[in-house]
Amino acid sequence: MVFDLLERRKKKFVLWIPSGQVFTPSLVLGTFSHVPQATVTEFFTGPLKRSDIPDLWELDPKDIEPPLKNGTVYHYWFELQSTSPDHPATFRVADPFAYTVDYRATKNRDENIQPPSVTKFRDDSNGRLWPCDIDGNEPSPVEVPPQDAMSDNNHMVIYELPASWAKYKPFGGVQIDVGTFSDVLALFDKNTTGQRFREIPQVASRAIVADLGINALELLPAADAWPTGEWGYATAHYYAPDFDLGTSSELVKLVEGIHKMGIRFLTDVVMAFGHDPYISIAFTQFHLNPEDEKENPDSYVSHSGELRNPWGGTLWRYIQEINTYNPESGAQENVHPSQAFHHGQLHRWMSDFCVDGLRLDSIENIANYDFIKSYKEKAWSLYKSRYGNGSSKFLVIGEEIKNVPIDMISKDTLNTLWNEPFQERLRAAIIGESSHGDNFEWTVRKMINCTLDSAHPFTDCAQAVNYITSHDVEGFRKERLFDFLWFAHVYDIERRTKLAFTCLLTAVGIPMIFAGEEFCDQMDRPTGQKQLDPVNYERLMRDWRSRVFNYVATLVDLRKKCPALGYNDTEFIHVDQSQGGKIMAWKRGAPAQAPVVVVANFTDQDTPGTEYIVHNWPQRGREDWREVTQRRNVPKEWVGREPLMHWEAKVYTYW
Template sequence: MAYAVDILDRRSSHFVFWLPGLEVSAPPKLLLGTFSENGSKNEFQQLVRQPFVAVDGKPGLWLLDPNDLQPGLTDGTVYHYWFQLGGLTVTDPIAFTVDYSYLGLENAKARSDSVQPPTVVKFRDGKLWACDVDGQESARTPIPTQSSLPSNNHMVIYELPTSWARASTQTDRANESGAAAVKVDVGSFADVTALFDVNARGQHYGSDASHAILQELGINALELLPPADAKPKGDWGYATAHYFAPDYDLGTASQLAVLSETINKQGVRMFTDVVMAFGHDSYGDVYGDDTRANVFHLDPNAEPENPDSYEAGTTGGQKRDGFGGRPWRYIKTVDGYDPESGDGDTTTPKTVQPAWAFHRAHLTRWMVDFGVGGLRLDSLNNVGSWDFVKSYRERAWALYNQRYGGDADKSKFLIVGEELSMPVDMLTGGCLDALWNEKWQQRARAAVLGESWGDDDFEWTVRKLVDCRQDQLNGGSFSDGSQAVNYLTSHDIEGYRKNRMYDFLADSGVTDTLEIEKRAKLAFVLLLTSVGVPMIFAGEEFADQQDQSQDMARKQTDPVNYERKNDGGWRQALFTYVALLTKFRTACPALGVDDTNIFHVDASRGGKVLAWSRGGGTDAAEKPVVVVANFSDQDIVDEYVVPSFPDKDVAGWREVTHDRDVPAEWIGREPLYAWEAKVYTYWRG
C-alpha cells in the first residue's frame, strides 16, 4: 500500500534505518527473532543479527533486504525485531506496531524511557507487511464521501481520552485493609467503537450504561487524545514514544481502523491529538549524550544561544520544556537523503530538516491509513517553530486534497492548535485553521455564576461568548466561527476554575443538584448556540464529577463514570437536554453561519437578561434561532416580554430545549425562570 513517502514505501521491501547526519564506526544491525511456541512472552528466540547496508549515494539511509537474511525467513511468519547501533538496542523509530508484552513490559512501572519494545512485522510473499501483534494485517479505513461528513461550522466535537471509554473499579493496593477502591481507566479502541455502535462489543465490557452513548448524544466529531503509542500505561498519551504506531495499551491498528470506519459511516469525523513539542522516541538515544550532535532533539539548557531553545521560536523568552521527554529540534538541516521524496545523493545532496520530515511522515501514516478528518496540535508555544507548524499544516491539507482527487471540500477538514495566548496571526499566517478558545471557557464559567469576566461588564462578557469575533485577541480577532473551538471544560484542569463543571459549581457555592442542573443547562445553551466550534469534554454531557482528589497542578486523572448518565434523575435529564441541543446544532442552518445579533439587554435587571439571534430572514438557510437567557436567580413566572423579538408574525415557532410548539400569542412573552435559557426557531429539520 503506497504512501507516496519514500521511506514509508521502502518499508515493504526492506528493513529501513534512517540516520541523518550521523557518522558511524560500524554498520547498524538488525536483531530479529520470534517468541517460543509455548506462547511465553519471556522466551525470545533470536534468529538473525545481521548488519544493514549503506545505500550508495543516499547518505544516512541504511537498508536490509529480508530475502537476504540468514537463516532465511519463513513465509507467513510474524517476527519481532530491534535495531542495534554499537552497544545500543532501540525500537525502530518508524515502527507501525510495538509489543510491550516482551519481558513483562505490560507492567506500567517497567515503562521507563530506557524501555525499547520490539517492532512487529510479518514476512509474506518476499515482502514485509505491517501487522498487529497477532499477525492480522489491518486494512485502511475506507474513504468516506464528503457529502456524508459535517462541515466545520456544524461540528460538535467530543474530546475523549481513549482509555476513558471504560472505567473500572480497582482495589487501592496502598490500603492494606483492601476497603478503598478507585476508578481506573481501562478502555480501548474497541470500547470507543462500542460507544457509537450498539451492535459492537467492547474489548473490556459487553453492555453497560456507557454502551452507544455517543451515538445517542449525536456528536459528529470525535477527538481522541494522542492515540499514538506512549510508554506510560493508563495515562494521557502525551508522552509519545512511537509516532507511527497506535498505542499498544489501547488496541491494535485493525481496531483503530474499525473505529474510524464505524464513525465515518455515521457521519462522524475523527480528529487525533498530536504532540510535537517533545518526544520519548528512539532517536533521543541514537545520537548519544552530546545533544548538540542530535539532529532530532535538543536540550534547551545546553544551547541558550539557539533560538530553537525558546518557546514560539524567540530568544530571550521562556525556554521550551520537554516534560520528561526531549524537545524536538526544528532549526536544523543536513545534506543527504530526503526520506519524503527519495531525492538527495552524494553528487546532488538534498538539504533536509530531519524533524520536519519525520513528523510529516507520521502524519501521512495517520491520514492515509486511518482516515483522519482533523488534527489538534498540542502545546504549540512549546513546539517553538511556527515555520514547522505551517509546513505540517500544508502537508495535512495536501494529503486531504489527495484523498478526494484534488477536489476536496475545504469546509470539511480542520487543523486546530492549542496556544493559550491565542495568537490570531497563527491563523492569518497560515500556520493553523483554528485555535482553542481558552477565553471562552473562563467567560462561560463567570456567566453561569452571574459574574462578568476580565475588563468587561456582564453584557460584554456575554456578547463575546455569543460571538467570539467580538473578542480582541493577540494580533486581531477571529473572522469566522470555524476558527475558534469553544469549550466549557477540557482535559487541562491546571489553574483557576478549570475543573469539571460539577466540581467548579460546587466549589463556587452551588451545591444543590437542581441548581447545578440549571446552571449546566444554561452553560450548554451558550456552548451549542454560539459562534464557534463547540467541544464537549467526555462526561460533561451529564455533569460527571471528580471522584478522586482534584490536583490543579495536573491534568484530570479521573476517568468518566458513564454509569451516572442513567441515574434516572437530574443527570439523565441533563444528558437528554444536551443531546437535543447537540442534534439541533449539527443540523440547523442558522447555527452554521456567523450572523449574530444581541437585540435585547434588560438594564432593569442589571443586564442579566439578554436575547440574541443567530441567522435571520425567511430564507431556508437563514431562519433564525433566538435565545432568551436569564443569568440571575430571579424567576419571572408570569411572562417576560422581549421587545423586538424577530419575525413574531411568522407561523411555526417552537422552543427547542423542550421540543414544543409555541402558540403565536406567546412569542416573545413567556415565563423565564432563574438560570434558564429558552431556544426558539421556526426552522424545521
C-alpha cells in the same frame, strides 16, 4: 502521494540516521513466544548496509540466514554502538518508523527499555515486509467514506475522548483502567461490546455517544505512548497505534464504524516533545535541551520568550537543516530531520486511518511557525488527494491554553485555534461574574460571538473551538464543570449546566464537549493532574444526569442541522439593564435565514409576573415558533413574551 522511506521499508529493514553515523548499526531479529514466559527468541544479529544515499542503512530480508519463513511474524530492534562512556557499549532501539510495537516481552514499562518492532515476512516476488498486528493480522487501510456523508466544519460538534475510564469497585472506591479502540466503538455501536468495560451497563446496553448525536470524535493521542494509565501525551512511537488501546486493525474498525454514522475522526498529535527512539539514535539532529542551547532560537516558546518545557519528554529540534537523505522525496538534499519525520507520520495516519482533522498539542511549545504551516499544508494536500481540490471538510486545529496566538490564523499557519477565553467567560457568566475586565454584558457578548473579542479577533465560526471543559482539568477554574460549580458553592448544578450548554451550542465557533460533561461527570481523584480523572460512564444512570444528557443531545441536534448556527451572524436583541444586564437575548443567523433566538437569565431571580417581554423579537407574528429544549410549540400570543426561571435559557426557532 508517496513517502519514499515508507515505500522502502516494505521491502527492506531501513534505518535513517542523518548524522554521518560512523559505527555500523545492526538488526536484531527474533520471534515472540509465550512459553515459558513472554519473550523474544533471537536468532539473527547482523549489520545493516550503507545505501547509495548518505545516512540511510538497509538490509534486504533475503540476505538473512537462516532464511525468513513466509507468513511469519518477526520482532526486531536496531542495535547501535554508544559514543558515551556513561552508557553501555551497545544499545537497542525500536524502529522509529515502526507501524507496530510489542511491549509483552518487556519486563516493565521503562522509557529506557524499548519494545521490539513488529513485521511480517511475505515471500512473494518482491520479498516484502508486511505491516501487521502482533497477532499477524494484516490491517487494510480505512475505506474512504463519501465526502457528503461527513459534516461541514461550521456544523461540527466535537467529542473529546480520553481512553482512560473509571468504574466502581464493589465496596466503594474507583478502579481506573484504560479503554481500547473496541471500547470506544461500543460508545457508538450498541452491538459492539468492547473489551474491558463490558460489565458497565451504560456501555454494554446502549450507544451513549451515538445517542448524544455528536458528528466528530477527537481521540486523545492514538499514537503509541510508553506509560500506561495516562492520556497518551508521552508519545514514543509516532507511526504505531497505542499498544494499550489496541491494534491497527481495531483502530481501522473503529474509524470505519463511526464513518458509517457520518462521524468524523480527529486525533491529537504531540510534536513539541517526544519519547521516541531518535533521542538515543541521533539526539542532536532531532532533539535539544534548551538549557544547553540558550543562544538557539529553537529553544524558546513562541510569543513569550520563555524556554520551551519538555514536560517530562525531550523537545523536538525544528530549525536545524542538514544535507542528507530526504525520507519523503528519496533524494539527497537539505532536510530538517524532525520536520521530515513528522511529515512521515502524517502520511501514515492520513493514508491508513483516514483522519478527518488534526488537533496539534501545545503549538507555542512547538515554537516553529514554518514547520506548523508546512505540516498543515501537507495534511491538506493528503486530504485533497483523497477527495479532490474542492473538498473542505477538514481542519488542522492548534491548542494553546495560556495564550490565543491569533496571528497563526491571520498568517494561515493553522485553520483553527482553541478558544480558551470562551471557557473563562462562560464559567464566570454562569456564576454571575464578569471576566477579562469587561462588564457582565460584554462578558456574555464576547462569549457568544468571538468575533467581538478585539484581543483575539476571530473572523469566522470555523476558526475557534469553544469548550466548557477540556482534558486540561488542572488549574484555577479548569476542573470538570460539576466540581467547578460545587467549589463555587453553587448547588443547582443541573440548571447551571443546562445554561452552560445552551451558551456553548448557540455560540459562534465549533463546540467541543469533553467526554462525561454531557451528563455532568465529576472528578474521582484529587484535582491537579489530568491523568487521574477518567470518565465514569456509570453516573449516566442517575435521573438528573440523564436529564442533562437529554437536554444536551437536543441542542447538539439543533447545532448540527440548523443553518443559522453555521454562520457568524449574531445580534443581541435584548439586554435588560434593570437586571444589571444579566437577562439577555441573542439571535443567530443571516438575514434570509430562519433565526435561532436564545433568551437567557443569568440571575438568581425568576422574571417577575406571568410574562417577560423581549421587545425586539424578530417576526413576532409567525405561528410556527417553537421552544427547542422543551420540544413544544409556542402559541402566537406568547412569542417573545414567555417568562424565565432563574439561571434558565430558552431556545426558539421556526426553522
